[in-house]
Amino acid sequence: MTWTEPATWYANLASFYAAAAAFITDPAGNVLLVKPTYRDFWAFPGGYVDEGEYPHDACAREIREELGVAMVVGGLLVVDWAPPVGQRPRAIVSFTFDCGSIANLDALELPRQELEDVAFFARREAKQRLPENVKARVDAALRARAQHAPVYLAGGSAVPNVLRG
Template identity: 80%
Template sequence: MTWTEPAMWYANLASFYAAAAAFITDPAGNVLLVKPTYRDHWAFPGGYVDESEYPHDACAREIREEFGVSLAVGDLLVVDWAPPLGPRPRAIVSFTFDCGLLSNVDGLYLPAQELDDVGFFAEREAEQRLPEIVAPRLRAARRARDQHAPEYLTGGSAFPPAC
């Protein structure tokens, strides 16, 4: 039997990126999205998970950085495993957390170098503003919040796939 040194074994494992996002709604159920300066589309508030950072901590950090406020990061709503796409050479695991309700966007600080805009949108309009592979997370997050059970997606599709 051939023994592989742990360092070599770990170096040969698949690697992927991780991101954390906040699912925030207003009392009417509209979804909060941000418009990054560096993308053509809108997004859930959030960003990449740093090395040695837990996804829920990354979500809290991103909210502080993007809005200048602290919000409680609640239940995990959605995990979406997305394959490599376009210029992104690795898969990404996206964690979406329930970050509750906000009445409005008044008082949110938007860092000019990172965000152009923020707003609440009805479900259909929000889905149209999100990338096609990300849009399914919105309905999955809403279902998960309502049912108190997280949803697992693969590339934006339900798993296991519907028959």
């Protein structure tokens, strides 16, 4: 067996992007979404993980940048592996964290060049406003929160018998 130099070994491994999102609800269980200025659909607060950054730290940073507040990033709710598609040459692994509940939107300060709106939506309406490949994260996050166990999705779909929540 031939030994491979670590630099060569790691250079040949698959690579992917990572994203982190905050799952926030109001006391009635409505889901907080933001409306980016550069997309036609709504999203969970969040974004890409920077090089050298842990996903939970990226989530906290994105909350500060997008909502103008500091929030505690709680447990992991959902991991969703999205394969490469279209012009995106790499997969994305998306981490959705439980960031609790807030009573209203009064303290939030949106960066208007990036986000045009923020609102709470009932589960069904939140799913209608999200892109097709993201909407399953709403039910998965609610299930994970209730069962205190993360849910694994692959391409926005539940994977039977794998880390079932």
